[in-house]
Amino acid sequence: MTGQERVDRMFHRREQDRVPRHESFWAETIERWQKEGLSGDTRAVLDMLETDFHQLCWMWPAAFPGEEEIVSQDEETKVVRDAQGKLVRYWKDKSGTPEHLGFECDSRQKWEKVFKPALLDSGLQVDPEATKRNLAIGRKRGRWCFMAGVESFEETRSLMGDEITMIAMAEDPEWVRDVSKTFTDVMLRNLDACMGMGIAPDGLWIYGDMAFNHATMCSPKMYRELIWPDHKRLADWAHVHNMRFIFHTDGDVNGVMDLYVQAGFDCLQPLEAKAGMDIRRLCPKFGKDLAFFGNIDVMVMVSNDRGRIEQEIRSKFEAGKATRGYIYHSDHSVPPQVSWETYRFIVDCVKRYGRYS
Amino acid sequence: MVNLQNLADAIKVGNRAEATKLTRQAIDEKVGAKEILEAMVGAMDEIGKKFQRNEVFVPEMLIASRAMKESMAVLEPLLVKAGIKPAFTAVIGTVAGDLHDIGKNLVAMMWKGANFGVVDLGTNVSPEKFLAAAKEHKARVVGLSALLTTTMPAMKQTVAALRAANLAGLKVVIGGAPITQEFATEIGADAFAPDAASAVEMVRKLMVA
Numbered sequence: 001m002t003g004q005e006r007v008d009r010m011f012h013r014r015e016q017d018r019v020p021r022h023e024s025f026w027a028e029t030i031e032r033w034q035k036e037g038l039s040g041d042t043r044a045v046l047d048m049l050e051t052d053f054h055q056l057c058w059m060w061p062a063a064f065p066g067e068e069e070i071v072s073q074d075e076e077t078k079v080v081r082d083a084q085g086k087l088v089r090y091w092k093d094k095s096g097t098p099e100h101l102g103f104e105c106d107s108r109q110k111w112e113k114v115f116k117p118a119l120l121d122s123g124l125q126v127d128p129e130a131t132k133r134n135l136a137i138g139r140k141r142g143r144w145c146f147m148a149g150v151e152s153f154e155e156t157r158s159l160m161g162d163e164i165t166m167i168a169m170a171e172d173p174e175w176v177r178d179v180s181k182t183f184t185d186v187m188l189r190n191l192d193a194c195m196g197m198g199i200a201p202d203g204l205w206i207y208g209d210m211a212f213n214h215a216t217m218c219s220p221k222m223y224r225e226l227i228w229p230d231h232k233r234l235a236d237w238a239h240v241h242n243m244r245f246i247f248h249t250d251g252d253v254n255g256v257m258d259l260y261v262q263a264g265f266d267c268l269q270p271l272e273a274k275a276g277m278d279i280r281r282l283c284p285k286f287g288k289d290l291a292f293f294g295n296i297d298v299m300v301m302v303s304n305d306r307g308r309i310e311q312e313i314r315s316k317f318e319a320g321k322a323t324r325g326y327i328y329h330s331d332h333s334v335p336p337q338v339s340w341e342t343y344r345f346i347v348d349c350v351k352r353y354g355r356y357s
Numbered sequence: 358m359v360n361l362q363n364l365a366d367a368i369k370v371g372n373r374a375e376a377t378k379l380t381r382q383a384i385d386e387k388v389g390a391k392e393i394l395e396a397m398v399g400a401m402d403e404i405g406k407k408f409q410r411n412e413v414f415v416p417e418m419l420i421a422s423r424a425m426k427e428s429m430a431v432l433e434p435l436l437v438k439a440g441i442k443p444a445f446t447a448v449i450g451t452v453a454g455d456l457h458d459i460g461k462n463l464v465a466m467m468w469k470g471a472n473f474g475v476v477d478l479g480t481n482v483s484p485e486k487f488l489a490a491a492k493e494h495k496a497r498v499v500g501l502s503a504l505l506t507t508t509m510p511a512m513k514q515t516v517a518a519l520r521a522a523n524l525a526g527l528k529v530v531i532g533g534a535p536i537t538q539e540f541a542t543e544i545g546a547d548a549f550a551p552d553a554a555s556a557v558e559m560v561r562k563l564m565v566a
Contacts, residue, residue, distance in 0.1 A: 089456060099456035099480050099481070100458070162459055163419060166415050167419050167423070170417060170419070170420050171371075171420065212534065213534045213551070215411045215414060216414065217415045218414050218415065218416050219414045222414070255411065272534075274535060275534070298506060302506055335507055336507060337506060
């Protein structure tokens with residue numbers, strides 16, 4: 001059974017030989033593992049895991065693509081004016097989310113006069129030719145091939161910052177609605193350009209963190225009114241093109257699960273355990289409508305305790321396999337506190353408990 | 358005559374124009390600074406509790422905090438004149454190696470709303486900087502935030518540095534997505550706050566204890 005067939009069967013809740021698999025890692029994790037005996041890089045680990053997934057492209061439309069500039073730097077960090085026109089501080093030698101220092105798009109007037117026209121005028125921000133080439137590679141490997149990008153809530157926060165975005169959600173919802181709709185229009189334009197190459201990927205995997213450790217950032221009602229219509233548009237677009245729709249969000253999204261089902265999402269990833277997401281509870285309730293992708297707690301992984309890790313994988317695989325709608329992934333990205341020896345043990349457990357026979 | 362309940366309600370719904378207008382009216386009508394302040398702090402306490410229960414979310418908390426902040430600015434001269442100061446100062450920051458600030462900002466906002474004196478050191482703060490600020494501001498509380506599992510060791514180092522300095526009565530509160538009570542106990546922090554509103558309650562309890 002190829003990865004493409006396996007994941008496709010998973011989405012149809014049909015018989016599979018084993019649970020499909022994929023994983024994400026911090027860059028520092030791979031560096032640690034290389035010192036502990038890993039030969040190769042991220043790709044070598046994914047090959048060892050026997051991943052079933054293959055990414056074709058990445059889309060994060062910006063208002064000023066190609067206009068990034070370094071404003072200042074010190075030994076550890078650099079301050080960059082990025083393609084959204086905002087100032088961000090990045091680590092030079094470490095991965096992780098950057099610090100946001102200032103947002104140029106801080107009023108509705110600036111959005112309407114500067115940023116919206118720039119975004120609409122920004123042209124293609126994906127390489128359709130490369131996407132097509134990557135699809136050929138993915139097909140050769142027999143993997144489930146997906147296009148990937150960012151949804152409008154993440155985009156809006158990236159453009160305007162959390163504080164301006166969330167105050168606007170409360171005080172000027174029409175502005176946020178317009179930003180969300182415009183970003184989604186641009187995103188769909190990029191996706192259409194890829195499809196114009198005559199390709200037929202298997203899925204669309206969209207990223208956008210909607211929540212933190214005990215709730216969604218905004219209320220379900222606000223999400224339904226301001227952002228959800230564009231999430232639904234993306235899911236609808238995928239379905240029109242005979243693709244599945246995977247949605248990535250960190251945090252506790254228990255309060256909006258029904259809205260995800262209504263929007264037609266096919267799969268939710270990565271299901272952050274420390275934020276209260278637990279497929280042992282979610283599978284019986286939503287497993288018919290939604291596939292679940294992840295949920296293996298990185299906080300358990302970092303304990304490097306084989307007993308706890310095995311129990312985590314065994315119990316969650318049991319819940320996931322009961323619906324046939326489950327894919328292995330950590331509940332975030334594997335952090336560098338996990339030793340190479342531990343991760344090889346994790347892969348062994350995934351292979352052992354992932355069999356359907 | 359001004360009704361302080363209306364002021365509290367204006368803050369709760371984030372109506373800053375109404376909140377500042379009612380604050381001015383209360384001052385003009387010679388209502389005591391302490392009484393006005395208590396109405397404001399009570400409003401933010403209620404918002405915090407609703408946030409804990411997922412009855413309000415970040416947007417509502419932000420507009421309430423802003424209404425509180427602007428009303429406090431109106432009240433500030435009267436508080437100074439009456440000699441009313443925050444009972445203590447809290448230093449807050451995200452630990453070394455971590456550039457995340459959303460959680461830390463929400464806690465700082467709630468602490469200010471509870472009328473704690475707050476010194477926000479920002480992100481990527483070294484143990485030495487936390488210690489220096491705690492000494493400089495004679496802080497009673499230090500709040501440490503971390504979003505990444507990779508920066509939890511920096512939290513441990515910061516707690517160790519603060520403990521080694523043996524600052525009298527200093528309490529350390531920690532929080533962030535990967536943080537648990539178990540971890541707080543392990544590294545010797547005084548309290549773990551699972552969310553911004555709990556961080557207010559934790560500090561109040563610690564200050565009474």
